[in-house]
Amino acid sequence: MNDRTSPALSAVDRPNSYIGRSVPRPNARRLVQGRGQYTDDIAAPARTLYAAFLRSPYAHAQITRIDVAAAKSAAGVALVVTGAELATVCEPWVGVLTHFKGLRSATQYALAVDRVVWQGEPIVGVVAESRALAEDALALIEIDYAELPAVTDPDAALLPDTPVIHAELGSNLAFALNLESGDAEAAFRDAHAVVSGDFRFGRHAPVTLESRSILADFDPSTRRLTVHQSTQTPYQMQDIFARHLRLPQADVRVVAQDVGGSFGMKLHVYGDEMATAAMSVMLGRPVKFVADRLEAFQSDIHARDHRVRARMAVAADGEITGMIVDDITGVGAFSAYPRTSAVEGNQAIRLMGGPYKLRNYQGRLRVVFQNKGLMSQYRAVGHPIACGVTEALVDQAAAAVGLDPLEIRRRNLLTDDVYPYTSPTGYIFERLSHHQCLEKLERLMDYAGLRANQAEARQRGVMRGIGFAAFIEITNPGPAFYGVGGAHITAQDGCVLTLEPSGNLRCAVSVTEQGQGTEAIMAQIAASAVGVPIEHVRVITGDTEATPYGGATWASRGAGIGGETVLITGKALRANLLRLAGVMLQAPAEALDIKDGLIVDAATGQERLSLPELARIAYYRPDTLPQGVQAELSAAHNHVPRGQPFAFTNGIQASHVEVDVETGFVRLLNHWVVEDCGRIINPLLVDEQVRGGVVQGIGAALFEECLYSEQGQLLNGTLADYLVPMAGDMPDIHVEHVSTPTLHSELGAKGAGEAGAAGAAAAVLNAINDALQPLGARLLQIPATPERILRALGKLDAPGRPTSGEE
């Protein structure tokens, strides 16, 4: 925090001069002045048209008649397209990948054909001179529906008398997985105590402040498609647009300038966006579509939606000996494309019990279809489910054997001598730091003091609670990720680093920026690797025409994989420049060094040549170089992590809450996180990643839930009805770190994007239950709304209807 200005390089701290420093983000200055260029801000090309979509009012219905005649002749309308018409231009898709054996989904069209399977599914696209005129025309479309029974409850989805959403699949089961390791039955038979719970994790919405946005511009003269899109991964989308619109990949350019929040939501293929691009192809004109907030709630992927029945076996000394988990998760009407909707559940049951030594594990996963919007990968995929179940059971186990919650964790967390460690579910942990994190947390939060405070408050009838959540976090996905299942999603990243004629560096890299600080971090690494002031580095991201093809930013891979790519490239360019300087100075390259943008004598540090001067000669006076010398002023590298499938990280969180037992309201008093993301490149940015993730986890814990009627109607799909965390409700969040760099890369960086969201909800729910414990109440459902807390306290009548999403 003391190094906010960019300090000059010195001989002492190179090559890591900017690594580990809180360098401010170069793009922040633009954003605070309102100079961002989010997709809807880009000046529309001449003759731009605007799209709007008629969406299904029913969760499940047969379309018996569509009449678009009046819409076609409405003012300003250029095109009206139904699903069948659009399918002639845009190939439909199926959201399966082969590495999820048995995963099934049905053919999904950009616009529904004959049948709608969730409320909000787009049916007809209208393109007009303005969005308002397009919406006016939507009102003139007549559709007759024959409503069909809707499947909403995940448990009911597999019952024999429940309607099957996709008849061709024979059931509503999308994917099933059973894991078994050790002898869980024996562990439970021999247990001193068994604790259990029936957990529910509400379905929640991403609510990126900038909704999904796309401006597609097809030029019929060259048959080239240029798409400005609010996406995390322009490379994946370039491939998708090319294949589904039958264009050569080279003729599709995807540009993602500023992106107003993503969190995994902007990785998936959406029918309305595909239709927008297709309608641009049909019209040969630019077409823009920006989802409004109501459309966002109905059509963005949702997150979570799990019901988990789980048991934990514990020995008398507190040793956790076994865990049996049954997770059923509802993913909506289709498995999402192209990343599927199986990853959330797969990671949830593989992360169960992850921080602990237990060897006996049974996990059962069932992923089911429902007549709801799609559920797919969202920040901390599967993590909060595994962490929520495990950590709640650990607290129950502690109570069952009379141990303090921190002490039972101390006794069971993986110890430093076990690494490398293979978990019962097959995850390989290179080296984690659970005990260091726990000890640091205990000091940071003054645990003993808080317990004293809790006891004193209880005397006054004030119910406070302390909750912990240890977690592991999946980051830096390796070479097999997605590609192994047949997806055209690359696990590698690319960087092209160039010394420009000015002597500055241009760093084109395939990781993208959605506010995490990607551009700042890549500049730090490039500047450090080459040896130049950070102000002399310009980072270019988010344009398939200007940057190398790569994975982009998701799954906490930006710093670890993109950063390593830039580091390798920077070292290569540095070698090029030293070789060239050696020619110019008639010195061996090894005798020279680059410091602070200057070629210096390695031994004395004395300046020999500036980089601008070297660049001037190389670009404008190559005639002065010896015959045969070619100045190599760029370096390009691609990099994919090898050696491990993921770089796991770990940490622990704690929450301090006060529960008003009369109203059921929860006040968050404090929140702490100690995490280990390996080498920290920019402490300021890492802390803010963690804090942001924590608040998203708190949202899931206390507020956020997509509520549906039994007919599959989303009941709270507006920002007035759907609660997200507000500043006034949030506590300060204290973040500290332990640093265990991965040895599988030179940079040593692991990811940090999931950490906060992975454990926050679990810590908050445990804190609530700690507060309620003297009253004999326990809640195993999030969000922990005031109503649910009062029901747990027996202060409200039991609900007449199920409480999972159908209230």
Next chain:
Amino acid sequence: MRTISTTILVNGTSVTRQVEPRTHLADFLRGELGLTGTHVGCEHGVCGACTVLMDGATVRACLVLAVQASGREVQTIEGLSAAKHKITQALQEAFCARNALQCGFCTPGLLATATELLTQDPTPSREAIREAISGHYCRCTGYHAIVDAVQQAAAVLATTEEPTR
């Protein structure tokens, strides 16, 4: 559709346009004037991203029709930035230094509200800051850094106040 001649003083310049009565101020600023720093997040007055100053007080530009702003003075983030508004500028510096923004979509609206806050209360407590900005949703930061930045800006402004005041 019928249009109405509307004159608004926007960032110090009087602009007159024919607008449809249904056009809200945020769409007017963005579409007619290219002032895209006013962001549209929900269009139902909850998220705060479109917040601008009208006659010096914050309004949701999505809840004000352009015709309702006729004859009024509107300041957007572009205007506050160009005018080097002392409070806004201190906030912008602090937001950058503290990394009180990630994606930046909510930031212009937050800066309008924080400018109004520090105009009315030069030394707000953390609680007062949290209360004041609770009408702005930020999905990236978790708010902690924003509270820090507003405090930091207030501290900087306090030390640079003219002694004659």
